[in-house]
Amino acid sequence: MAADRTPHLLLAPLALLLLAGCVTGPDSDPGQARAPGRAGQKAPLEAEDDDNLPVVPTTDPERTRIAREMYLRGVRLLSGSPRIDEAIREFQQSLEIDPLFYRAHFKLGICYYMKGQYPLEINEYKKCLAINPQYVPAWLNLGHAYLARDGLEQARAAYERVLEINPHHAVALYNKALIEFDLHNEPESRRLFQQFLHVDGEGEMGERARQYLTELDRRGG
Numbered sequence: 001m002a003a004d005r006t007p008h009l010l011l012a013p014l015a016l017l018l019l020a021g022c023v024t025g026p027d028s029d030p031g032q033a034r035a036p037g038r039a040g041q042k043a044p045l046e047a048e049d050d051d052n053l054p055v056v057p058t059t060d061p062e063r064t065r066i067a068r069e070m071y072l073r074g075v076r077l078l079s080g081s082p083r084i085d086e087a088i089r090e091f092q093q094s095l096e097i098d099p100l101f102y103r104a105h106f107k108l109g110i111c112y113y114m115k116g117q118y119p120l121e122i123n124e125y126k127k128c129l130a131i132n133p134q135y136v137p138a139w140l141n142l143g144h145a146y147l148a149r150d151g152l153e154q155a156r157a158a159y160e161r162v163l164e165i166n167p168h169h170a171v172a173l174y175n176k177a178l179i180e181f182d183l184h185n186e187p188e189s190r191r192l193f194q195q196f197l198h199v200d201g202e203g204e205m206g207e208r209a210r211q212y213l214t215e216l217d218r219r220g221g
Contacts, residue, residue: 067098074107084111102131106138113145121145136165140172152179170200174209181212190216 074090077083088111091104098104109124122145128138143158156179162172177192193209193216200206 063097067094067101067104070094070097071101071104071107074104078107078110082114084114087111100131102128102135102138105131106135106141109138109141113141118145118149134165136162136169139165140169143172143175147175147179152183155179156183168199170196170205173199174205177209177212181216186216186219 070090071094074087074094077087077090088108091108091111094101094104095108105124105128109121109128112118112120112124122142125138125142125145128135129142132138139158139161143155143162146152146155146158156176159172159176159179162169163176166172173192173196177189177196180186180189180192190213193213196209197206201209
């Protein structure tokens with residue numbers, strides 16, 4: 001449900017990192033059987049340590065300082081009761097001063113997600129990754145954004161990039177396992193769920209992963 005994406009996923013504060021599953025899209029068959037644990041959930045936004053953001057040395061340190069100050073003002077505007085439009089202006093102005101400030105693109109993506117402007121959200125994550133292809137939070141949120149729109153192949157590719165950088169990323173393992181489950185790639189789904197349980201087998205998501213493994217046993221996968 002692309003129009004019902006609470007901060008990538010559960011009703012939780014924006015910066016809270018939670019594990020969660022996928023969500024069916026607007027074109028999915030309402031009569032389709034649901035796999036265990038597929039509770040209309042998406043995955044969370046990746047948290048960042050913005051207060052400790054380093055100043056990257058450039059040929060113009062003053063411009064870098066100003067861009068960083070604008071960025072941090074935008075971050076503060078998103079805390080508490082978010083003032084999204086004001087935050088967007090700060091991030092945009094930061095990028096006017098420093099076009100390579102990839103984290104400002106990432107935060108713009110979050111702003112557009114909060115406004116329900118999902119194509120713009122995706123574009124900002126892509127801009128972020130064009131500058132820094134190793135930035136895991138943007139790959140992760142890109143996967144969540146595609147997943148919420150039932151773009152399974154695109155979401156799979158994004159989660160694969162997360163796992164190339166961090167093979168033990170629990171959210172990417174779990175969500176990619178769900179995708180493989182939906183695409184009936186049972187051996188890969190089983191492998192990923194087992195790896196997820198090795199990384200983080202406790203709590204609700206661990207229980208759901210075990211339910212999926214039971215379902216895979218039933219399928220013979």
